[in-house]
Structures are given as structure tokens and as C-alpha cells.
Amino acid sequence: MNALSELVKKSGIILVLNAGSSSIKFTLFTAEATASQPVLNLICDGQMAGIGHAIHFHAVDGKHQTLVDQHLADGIDHDQALDLLLQWISQHFSENTIVVAGHRVVHGGDLYTAPVVIDDAVITQLRRLIPLAPLHQPHHIAAMVALRKLYPNLVQIACFDTAFHHTNSKLVTNYAIPRELTSEGVRRYGFHGLSYEYIASVLPTVMDGKIANGKVIVAHLGAGASMCAIEQGKSVASTMGFTALDGLPMSRRCGNIDPGVVLYLMQAKNMTADQISHLLYNDCGMLGVSGVSDDMKTLLASADPHAKEAIDLFVYRIARELGSLVAALGGVDALIFTAGIGEHAAPIRQKVAALSAWLGIEIDAETNLAADGNEPACLSSMEATVATWVIPTNEDLMIAQHTLRLFLSL
Ligand SMILES: Nc1ncnc2c1ncn2[C@@H]1O[C@H](COP(=O)(O)OP(=O)(O)O)[C@@H](O)[C@H]1O
Numbered sequence: 001m002n003a004l005s006e007l008v009k010k011s012g013i014i015l016v017l018n019a020g021s022s023s024i025k026f027t028l029f030t031a032e033a034t035a036s037q038p039v040l041n042l043i044c045d046g047q048m049a050g051i052g053h054a055i056h057f058h059a060v061d062g063k064h065q066t067l068v069d070q071h072l073a074d075g076i077d078h079d080q081a082l083d084l085l086l087q088w089i090s091q092h093f094s095e096n097t098i099v100v101a102g103h104r105v106v107h108g109g110d111l112y113t114a115p116v117v118i119d120d121a122v123i124t125q126l127r128r129l130i131p132l133a134p135l136h137q138p139h140h141i142a143a144m145v146a147l148r149k150l151y152p153n154l155v156q157i158a159c160f161d162t163a164f165h166h167t168n169s170k171l172v173t174n175y176a177i178p179r180e181l182t183s184e185g186v187r188r189y190g191f192h193g194l195s196y197e198y199i200a201s202v203l204p205t206v207m208d209g210k211i212a213n214g215k216v217i218v219a220h221l222g223a224g225a226s227m228c229a230i231e232q233g234k235s236v237a238s239t240m241g242f243t244a245l246d247g248l249p250m251s252r253r254c255g256n257i258d259p260g261v262v263l264y265l266m267q268a269k270n271m272t273a274d275q276i277s278h279l280l281y282n283d284c285g286m287l288g289v290s291g292v293s294d295d296m297k298t299l300l301a302s303a304d305p306h307a308k309e310a311i312d313l314f315v316y317r318i319a320r321e322l323g324s325l326v327a328a329l330g331g332v333d334a335l336i337f338t339a340g341i342g343e344h345a346a347p348i349r350q351k352v353a354a355l356s357a358w359l360g361i362e363i364d365a366e367t368n369l370a371a372d373g374n375e376p377a378c379l380s381s382m383e384a385t386v387a388t389w390v391i392p393t394n395e396d397l398m399i400a401q402h403t404l405r406l407f408l409s410l
């Protein structure tokens with residue numbers, strides 16, 4: 001019996017984990033064998049949010065019916081949260097067995113340009129990258145280690161945010177620094193690659209093939225935010241660099257900043273590396289500028305002028321980066337909005353379009369307001385020369401597909 005039929009027979013679960021600084025997002029899929037290729041069925045989608053404070057454990061099934069909606073006791077840490085989650089999965093899905101786990105891993109460095117099976121050597125390499133992704137990498141590794149403790153024989157697979165950008169040319173990834181630093185890996189990598197890869201994979205199914213294969217710019221606007229220039233389905237350039245601090249200002253991250261600011265913080269303010277890291281990753285972005293919130297929905301509803309200033313800065317930087325990515329592509333056929341803000345915040349899409357009218361971008365105000373981000377929608381007006389769309393992303397499905405493909409090839 002081959003691996004797929006065994007997986008189907010056992011009603012095997014593919015567990016997808018996206019462990020972040022304050023949440024563990026998870027999805028469960030089963031696989032169905034068809035004549036052409038295996039089909040993945042989502043059976044559960046949930047998260048443990050608010051880790052470190054009061055955890056909210058929420059999950060729905062494939063038909064969006066609530067399976068659990070529970071506030072857990074204070075003080076539960078990441079490992080305990082994962083233990084509770086796995087216990088819940090084994091109780092709730094007692095007919096199924098977890099046969100493989102796929103992890104989102106933010107930084108793959110120079111080593112990983114495709115998904116890999118996680119072993120001791122991989123974990124050692126991923127640990128080396130912790131300073132380059134302090135908000136994400138420690139939690140990914142903690143989840144891998146905890147899962148191994150519970151299921152020593154479970155195959156675990158790492159899928160990287162950086163991998164999709166390995167098609168970027170040297171011209172794009174190089175910084176103007178001494179060659180020795182470049183050769184030790186100090187270069188632009190780019191992130192949110194699983195999201196961009198998913199969007200690239202669905203483009204031909206939602207829009208005209210010529211546009212889908214043309215020059216496309218995707219704005220992934222979530223708590224972390226970046227933009228990517230894609231041509232013929234491949235990443236050409238993106239706004240993030242060596243780390244996920246670069247590019248757009250984010251919910252709590254500063255985005256692009258003059259390195260002279262970091263020197264100033266060290267030399268004039270006597271701040272340590274840890275203090276600066278904390279400042280740039282946690283106290284900047286929308287939260288730092290607004291002093292109100294890191295959450296775009298809250299900022300849009302706020303009457304505080306500093307909230308408006310933060311939103312204006314976010315939109316202005318998106319429009320500036322859009323111009324830069326158009327230059328990288330030598331033109332633009334389509335602009336796609338995705339992730340939490342891109343999918344749901346119509347006013348942000350409208351403001352970005354208004355600043356980008358010079359490119360031939362124009363969206364229909366009513367269509368934009370009506371688009372709820374739950375399915376792809378074309379927003380451009382009749383006069384627009386660039387197609388503007390909102391397309392919901394699905395990083396977890398991408399991880400499940402990679403995980404299943406690699407698992408079946410073992
Ligand atoms: N209806 C909405 N209007 C405005 N912003 C929204 C809306 N829904 C979600 N968001 C924003 O999306 C952001 C979270 O995006 P998401 O992609 O879920 O983040 P993460 O990177 O944690 O996955 C938050 O700033 C949130 O306020």
C-alpha cells in the first residue's frame with residue numbers, strides 16, 4: 001500500500017502549525033485520494049491566542065461551525081498551550097491519527113529554499129537564525145521540540161517564508177556592504193513567501209491568464225506587512241530584507257529605517273542591542289506612532305489624531321513601495337491586496353489606490369466597500385489600466401500542500 005492510501009485509510013491528519021509570538025495558529029487537514037492528485041480537506045481551523053496573558057482557544061470545523069471557544073486560565077506558556085492543544089486534538093479527533101506535521105518557519109536563511117524534514121541538524125540550523133527572526137523563530141522551534149517529545153516518530157516538515165524569494169536576483173538581494181558580509185549571508189531574503197506563493201498559485205484561476213502571468217504586485221497587509229513583485233508566478237523583489245523588520249511600517253515593527261537611527265540609539269541613548277531590538281520589533285509601527293493601538297481595525301475606528309497619523313504613514317509607505325516595485329518589474333498589470341488589513345480594511349485599499357492613481361490604478365468605491373475579503377473580488381473601475389483585486393490568502397493550505405508532497409515522496 002502506498003503512503004497516500006495508507007494515510008487515507010487511517011483518516012490521517014496533516015497538522016499545520018504557525019507558532020507566533022503570542023499565538024499558535026493551527027489547521028487540520030485530511031487527504032482524499034483522487035485519480036489525478038490528492039485533495040486536502042480542511043477539518044479544523046483554530047488558534048490559541050493571547051499566550052502569556054489570558055489564552056483564548058478558538059476553533060471551527062470545515063463548515064465554520066464552532067468546535068471550541070474557551071478562555072483558559074492565566075499564565076499558561078507556549079509549551080503548555082501546545083500540550084493542551086494536542087490533547088484537545090487527540091480527544092476531539094479520536095478517530096484520526098496525526099501522520100505528519102507541517103510548520104511555518106519564517107527564516108530559512110541561505111540554507112533552505114524548499115521544505116525540509118525536521119531533524120536535529122535542521123533544528124540546530126534554525127536556532128542559528130533566531131537573532132534574525134526573534135518574534136517568530138523561537139516559537140517555531142519550541143513547537144517542533146514539544147511535538148517531538150510527545151510524538152517521537154512523527155514526521156515534521158518545515159516550510160519557509162523565505163523560500164519563495166529564492167528566485168530574486170543577486171542585484172535584488174545584495175546590500176552595498178563589503179563582499180565578505182554578503183557571502184556570510186547578510187543580504188535581503190524577503191518573507192511572507194507562503195502567502196505570496198499561494199496568491200501566485202490562484203492568480204490564473206481568478207483572473208485573465210495574461211494578467212495573472214504578467215507583472216503583479218501583492219500587498220500582504222497583516223500584523224506583519226510586506227509587498228512582493230511577482231512576474232510569471234515568481235518572486236522578483238519584495239520589501240522585506242535581512243529580517244522581517246524592513247519595508248512597510250507594521251503593527252509594532254518600524255519598517256524601513258535609516259541605520260543611523262540605530263547608531264544614535266546606541267551612542268546617544270546608551271541603549272543595548274536587546275533594548276533596541278525590543279524597541280524596533282515591539283514598540284514602533286502603528287502602536288508607536290498612534291500611541292493608541294497596534295490593531296488597524298481599532299485605529300480606523302479611533303478619533304485620535306495620532307491614530308490618523310499612523311494610518312496615513314502606513315498608506316503613504318505602501319504607495320512609495322508600490323512605486324519602487326513597479327520600477328523593479330518595469331511596469332505593473334495587477335495589484336492584489338491580501339491578509340487581515342488587505343482583505344478587510346476597505347478604507348486602506350481606497351487610500352492606497354488614491355495615492356497610486358498616477359499608475360493607472362483606480363478602484364470602484366462601492367465595489368471596494370462591498371468586498372468582504374472572504375473571496376477574490378476585482379475592485380478596479382472601468383477607467384483603470386491596472387487590475388486591482390482583493391484575494392484572501394491561505395498560508396496554511398500552502399503548508400499542507402508542501403507537507404503532503406514531501407511526506408509522500410519520503
Ligand atoms: N475588518 C477589519 N477592518 C480593519 N482591519 C482589520 C479588519 N479585520 C482585520 N483587520 C486587521 O488585520 C490585522 C491582522 O492581520 P492578520 O493577517 O490576521 O495578522 P497576522 O499577521 O497576525 O496573521 C490587524 O491589524 C487587524 O486589525
Ligand SMILES: CC(=O)OP(=O)(O)O
Pocket residue numbers: 020106161191192222223224225244
Ligand atoms: C514574516 C512576518 O512578518 O510574519 P507575520 O506577519 O506572521 O508577523
Ligand SMILES: [Mg+2]
Pocket residue numbers: 222223224339
Ligand atoms: Mg500573518
